[in-house]
Amino acid sequence: MSKGTLFDKVWDLHTVGVLPSGQTQLFIGLHLIHEVTSPQAFAMLRERGLKVLFPERTIATVDHIVPTDNQSRPFLDSMAEAMMQALESNCQEQGITFYNVGSGSQGIVHVIAPELGLTQPGMTVACGDSHTSTHGAFGAIAFGIGTSQVRDVLASQTLALAKLKVRRIEVNGTLRPGVYAKDVILHIIRTLGVKGGVGYAYEFAGTTFEQMNMEERMTVCNMAIEGGARCGYVNPDEVTFTYLKGRQFAPQGEAWEKAVVWWTQLRSDADAEYDDRVVFDATEIEPTITWGITPGQGIGVQEPIPTPDEMPEEERPIAEEAYRYMDLQPGTPIQGTRVDVCFIGSCTNGRLSDLREAARFAKGRRVAEGVKAFVVPGSERVKQQAEAEGLHHIFLEAGFEWREPGCSMCLAMNPDKLEGRQLSASSSNRNFKGRQGSASGRTLLMSPAMVVAAAVTGVVSDVRELL
Amino acid sequence: MGQINSQIQVITGRGLPLVGNDIDTDRIIPARFLRSITFDGLGEEVFADDRTQTQGQHPFDLPQYQGAAILIVNGNFGCGSSREHAPQAIARWGIQAIVGESFAEIFFGNCVAIGIPCVTADPAAIKQLQEQVMTTPQTSLTLDLDGLQVQWEGGSITLTMKEGPRQMFTTGTWDACGQLLAQRDQIQATTERLPYLTWATTKSA
Ligand code: SF4
Numbered sequence: 064m065s066k067g068t069l070f071d072k073v074w075d076l077h078t079v080g081v082l083p084s085g086q087t088q089l090f091i092g093l094h095l096i097h098e099v100t101s102p103q104a105f106a107m108l109r110e111r112g113l114k115v116l117f118p119e120r121t122i123a124t125v126d127h128i129v130p131t132d133n134q135s136r137p138f139l140d141s142m143a144e145a146m147m148q149a150l151e152s153n154c155q156e157q158g159i160t161f162y163n164v165g166s167g168s169q170g171i172v173h174v175i176a177p178e179l180g181l182t183q184p185g186m187t188v189a190c191g192d193s194h195t196s197t198h199g200a201f202g203a204i205a206f207g208i209g210t211s212q213v214r215d216v217l218a219s220q221t222l223a224l225a226k227l228k229v230r231r232i233e234v235n236g237t238l239r240p241g242v243y244a245k246d247v248i249l250h251i252i253r254t255l256g257v258k259g260g261v262g263y264a265y266e267f268a269g270t271t272f273e274q275m276n277m278e279e280r281m282t283v284c285n286m287a288i289e290g291g292a293r294c295g296y297v298n299p300d301e302v303t304f305t306y307l308k309g310r311q312f313a314p315q316g317e318a319w320e321k322a323v324v325w326w327t328q329l330r331s332d333a334d335a336e337y338d339d340r341v342v343f344d345a346t347e348i349e350p351t352i353t354w355g356i357t358p359g360q361g362i363g364v365q366e367p368i369p370t371p372d373e374m375p376e377e378e379r380p381i382a383e384e385a386y387r388y389m390d391l392q393p394g395t396p397i398q399g400t401r402v403d404v405c406f407i408g409s410c411t412n413g414r415l416s417d418l419r420e421a422a423r424f425a426k427g428r429r430v431a432e433g434v435k436a437f438v439v440p441g442s443e444r445v446k447q448q449a450e451a452e453g454l455h456h457i458f459l460e461a462g463f464e465w466r467e468p469g470c471s472m473c474l475a476m477n478p479d480k481l482e483g484r485q486l487s488a489s490s491s492n493r494n495f496k497g498r499q500g501s502a503s504g505r506t507l508l509m510s511p512a513m514v515v516a517a518a519v520t521g522v523v524s525d526v527r528e529l530l
Numbered sequence: 531m532g533q534i535n536s537q538i539q540v541i542t543g544r545g546l547p548l549v550g551n552d553i554d555t556d557r558i559i560p561a562r563f564l565r566s567i568t569f570d571g572l573g574e575e576v577f578a579d580d581r582t583q584t585q586g587q588h589p590f591d592l593p594q595y596q597g598a599a600i601l602i603v604n605g606n607f608g609c610g611s612s613r614e615h616a617p618q619a620i621a622r623w624g625i626q627a628i629v630g631e632s633f634a635e636i637f638f639g640n641c642v643a644i645g646i647p648c649v650t651a652d653p654a655a656i657k658q659l660q661e662q663v664m665t666t667p668q669t670s671l672t673l674d675l676d677g678l679q680v681q682w683e684g685g686s687i688t689l690t691m692k693e694g695p696r697q698m699f700t701t702g703t704w705d706a707c708g709q710l711l712a713q714r715d716q717i718q719a720t721t722e723r724l725p726y727l728t729w730a731t732t733k734s735a
Contacts, residue, residue, distance in 0.1 A: 076723055079716045082709055083701070085694035090720045092727070100613065102567035111707070116717075120727075128565065142565040149567045183726060193612040193636055209614035209640035215707050221717060223706040224639075225694060257552055258606040261635055291609065293635050314729035325725055357552050357609075377605070381551050474561045474611075495556040495610055502560070502579035 065229035067335035069298055070264045073204045077187045079221055086223045092186035094121040094216045095172045098128055100191030102149040104213035117220045118158040122181060125150060125164060126171045127476045131439050131466035134164055170442020170468045173197040173410035177281065178444050180310025184299035184326040189216055194410050196287040199296030200280035201303055202329065206294040228262055228338035233269035236345035241527035244279035245412060245510040249351035252290040253361035260292030266331060267297045271345040277306040278416040285411045286492050289358035298330040350526055353494045353508040354397050355385030362397060364525045370394050388496055389505050398523050403485040405436035405518035407511050409473040412490035413441030417511045418449045422457040424515040424529050430462030431521030437464035439471040475500025488517035537702035538645060541627045541673040543599025545663035548589050554610035555637065559619045572615055573622030594667035602660050603630035608637025617641045627673050629680060631656050647675060647699050655687035675700050
């Protein structure tokens, strides 16, 4: 059993008690809600005659269903409009702060909470969304929950949970040019598998993560769940504190000084005990891309698509299914595969630094003939900052569309969707069958820079050739 | 507040085998069916895209499995999105329990919260159970959470489940909401240990 890790310390601090089932009742410091997984929770609350216990600890925004082109109300999709109205009235009725479209702070829930300084080290964060693991980048314990659990948090600000084990994932060294945080996490998932993390929290440690900025750390923690780990975190350090300082909800003045002391104490002890440890060498990580239908089916861009005889027997059936679904042949290169759609955005890679890096490669180039390419900033703030830097001009001149913020084609609940068997190069986090809105649509996950490389060449390409 | 829990000890019914690892919640219920403010009608849409593509040959469509109560799956079932719509769709189709090699964590927790036990067995036992149901779909299965077994005429397999969730079902405390709320004093005491609650509230700025 782990001891002395940040996870242990934060867990203990938030433990309300032990339930008869043996599960821990855990206090939730920050609860984030959005339009898709909350309406039923509010309905359940009403059915039981309950009210929100700590309305000031819940923050709402709208992200999944918002159109990224025409955002005027009522939305063209009447179901999206109904979800929007439900969220508006639920928040109003229960006194919950709601960052609506046009507020200047709306965006993907996992982009806006850090931006606002709501996510802080040492907190427990819950949201009805599996990518809540993102917030672990701050040294918070953050995890996704289902709708009945959203109800529980609204009603009691607590959850019934079993404690996780802790695996320390250490990556050391400097990433080579053209290799990004996204490649690191795709590499980790490729190696440990999509269920390797079930039952674990991932502590991301080592010099590679220490050198990363907060947005890169968020990219890594965001995809912990794709490796099966419900939460992932990085110990807070100067990089974390510098990011937080001065943000809207960050502590100020005297409270700031106290906060830094408290946060620092929560770091995993030098002699902390872990349930498991894994070590990677950053210099061995290549630009990584998925070829199949799970985020664990990844390869270096220069590698051929693996053949069944190279993989453990239990992975063969899903690989066979992936060859068929993706229409890709084992043993052939992934490079050179024609793409139809290129998507830059999502809670994994829709932040300012992602857009800057993408723009660096898009500058002076043109989206290839026949390719639809679009950029969806992660939040209104990201959009505004990107525009202040002129990034939108670079994208537009290169032939990318420049959209309003939201989840967009990460899961295609809004009008942005693949059509038929289109193949997409995507900076998002899931390549599941049908994920991007067409039941036969296909997704290749990669870094934003790699998406640009695909967009301007029309085929899967190694971004290092554009350096 | 009313406790709407009920004890779940034994589930009997026919089985529905769904072979394959890493079946994610996007496949269980595609995102477009999440455009709703209720869970109503999700039962009909369970595995919608997979069923369209298999043109009537999907286990959820095959006549011999209609009315089944126990779903039998393989590894890492329910991975991906946290959408409770996935277990809701499965439950609303008629499934009352799921037996598999392993489950994704959020999916497992969502199932507990809505009273659907997910129990595990080793791969050989799962294979045996899936084959039994495929060759003899009318087999009546009895899933016993006390004895941790699935039994049928002529066979049985052993199940595993962590003691905590197992007891939540057998004692009827799987809906945690009431229990959580009963601890108001301790919740208050916990807040006093957390300095950040007073540094800035979400209302202060
Ligand atoms: S961007 Fe994608 S993964 Fe992230 S919250 Fe939105 S839909 Fe979920």
